[in-house]
Amino acid sequence: MIGLTIGLAFLAGLALVAVGWRLLGRAESGAARPDRRRGLAALALGAVACIASATGAVRAGFLHATVIPLASAGSALRAAPEAVAGLEDGLPEPFPAPDFAGIAAWINSPPLTMAGLRGKVVLIDFWTYSCINCVRTLPYLTAWDRKYRRDGLVIVGVHAPEFRFETRLANVQAAVARYGIRYPVALDSGLHTWSNFHNEYWPAHYLIDRRGRVVYTHFGEGQYDVTENNIRVLLGLHGKVRPDGTPVPISPVQTPETYLGYLRAERFAGTPAIEQGAAQSYRFPALLPPDSWALRGSWSVGPQKITALAPDAAIRLRFTGRKVFLVLGTSTGSPVRATILLNGSPPQASAGRGAPGGTATIARDTLYELIDQGAVRSGVVEIRADQPGLEAYAFTFGS
Secondary structure (H helix, E strand, O other): OOOOOHHHHHHHHHHHHHHHHHHHOOOOOOOOOOOOOOOOOOOOHHHHHHHOOOOOOOOOOOOOOOOOOOOOOOHHHOOOOOOOOOOOOOOOOOOEEOOOOOOOEOOOOOOOOOOOOOOOEEEEEEEEOOOHHHHHHHHHHHHHHHHHHHHHHEEEEEEEEOOOOHHHHHHHHHEEEEOOOOOOOEEEOOHHHHHOOOOOOOOEEEOOOOOEEEEEEEOOOOOOHHHHHHHHHOOOOOOOOOOOOOOOOOOOOOOOOOOOOOOOOOEOOOOOOOEEEEEEEEEEEOOOOOOOEEEEEEEEEEEOOOEOOOOOOEEEEEEEEEEEEEEEEEEEOEEEEEEEEEEEEEOOHHOOOOOOHEEEEOOOOEEEEEEEEEEEEEOOOOEEEOOOEEEEEEEEOOO
């Protein structure tokens, strides 16, 4: 149970983030662009000071632990220019890899250091388990671990949480097991390692040569063949892999990521206006504009999430995309159920894997696939809480 002091500090930090969010705006998704969940610079030091001083588990998605310009880590940790021959899109000026810092726990490994990894080729993956863009990269990472570990590759997944529930060790351990991750995973719950790298993105990959220098970076999904071939160059392996031809599942017309907590809520079209942190009864509009959302029934809207306070409380969203994902949780500690509708009816064949038959059972805080239409289409999805305690954080989409 977090005490009053921690709660006040946490809210103060979130308030600073809210200001920065409005200043920086949002990045649009693209075929090879990252899910940039809002890296902040100048306001982050105050946010981290407020949050991290009160609790080691912080909301981390868009926080930095130092005041820095929005630039690559190489601008602060620059080595003598010496590009590595043979790399595709390699950094013209490699820089010393920052060390791990503030790691709350390690999974699949004892604590590691960059000094101890000298002589190895290292791939750092910044990820968080409720990020669909991160989840879609995991099959490639686990395959590279199996394929190249004996040749000297060490993959380290730095788990940098976006939501507070992602700071819990048990939740991350469950995700590691669920996705078959066997390489080391470091819980960067305070974003200290994230800040050392001056990172701003999920997912983000930093490839480090045997001398301990970052020589290649990639942000977001895609270009897996380039990353793998660069791994092979650093390992001294001959031959290149061919592109697998799998397109990044992002459509230029799909609905942007949609946050529901009041700090980053956009395009809310219900009535009355959102009441921050208090119980309120809401109504759906007669017509919901594209990419907009609304509530019905009794809800409490917090900084990160919304919580259903009564049965039949509902969320409605007009979207464009093939798949609809929603980060969901339960405030009761017990599973809660939700009924999913698509265009006013049960989704039937369009039900997602997380809602078979149009019913989602929310037993843990994670990402749920609610809808899979098979192709990019527009529609209206509705989530009805069958009982109080349903928590919802953010919608994301796939194509």
